[in-house]
Amino acid sequence: MNETTPSQTVGPFFGYALPYGDGPRVVPEWHPDAIRIHGGVFDGAGEPLPDALLEIWQAGPDGEVPRAVGALTRDGHDFAGFGRCGTDAAGHYWFSTLKPGGPTPYLALLVFARGLLKPVITRIYFPDEPGNAGDPVLSGVPPERRDTLVAVREHDRSYRFDVRLQGEQETVFFAV
């Protein structure tokens, strides 16, 4: 009988410890297939969070779960599938990565912050994907809230995805 260790907030002072140079760079920006995902994290008053930490974890372009090492020290060769980015003073984050394969591509996203006693868990889906309509997770979300899970295409290689922790446009968070 083991008793789960409870979560505690990441607090305000992780910035010198958890973020690392290549954290947001799941693949280098010059990779021919690199896409950019970026956005803001906002609180219930619409204020940006300058002290949030975002982590993504995703399938590779082949749709498979990556098993390669190299998330902490990118070798520029193997795709490790994990990215980490702290928000800047304006509450903004970014990742350079590859679009996952599979019928319904998505990125798993965790957000940690001061004031979050445990992380919020969500998914970033891509717009204009035929698979979205039949995706069991998206379909389980009330229709009027599904948009909060779908990134907005800016141009071919750039997508915007904002995280709203609370309020009218609150992002859908999952219990898993």
Add this chain to the structure above:
Amino acid sequence: MSDPHPPYLHPPYQSTPLRAPSRPLIVPAYGPDAVELSSPVFGHSELGTFDNDLTRQHRGEPLGERIIVTGRVLDSSGRPVPNTLVEVWQANASGRYIHARDQHPAPLDPNFTGAGRCLTDADGRYRFVTIKPGAYPWRNHHNAWRPAHIHFSVFGTAFTQRLVTQMYFPGDPLFAYDPIFGSIADEKVKERLISRLDMDTTVPEWALGYQWDIVLGAIPAEDS
């Protein structure tokens, strides 16, 4: 088993009212999928030599009480989780973080950064050598002080089971006044965050030893 984690909204911790999600979480009907049920792989080659010894990252020895903090990362059925990344960060012996936003007027220590990481061994064991962190004040309410703690980040076996938490020291008189520790209602559950002084871990004439095991949450079966 009841949910051991604190709620998002805990008003005594004043950063929660505007940041806690206000809508119910959505439970995916078929459960998480293969990506969410796995975790990134980290390698020993990605870590530095002194990443797990916070007292040897600078030219000189940091000030304060040298300690060893060790324990095992276990899954919900008690199996060790080998090769998983454990990251720690903490204040120095004076209760000051090196972080630029820490305004506590206590001295920085040029020989202490307060950040470390390691991979668990085959038995799921992690081990850090560090300095006992000091208590520090914060602005949550009048005369608010955090009990001494070390922040931990653990990956484990599933992305959705990822854990960020804080380890405390036994018998801290500030427990009763801390709304972060106090965000967990159940006294028994709180105790899981408190390390244990262990004389077998202690190295005579060198450092006191503390043991603290980390138990990750259950992972829903893929077919449930």
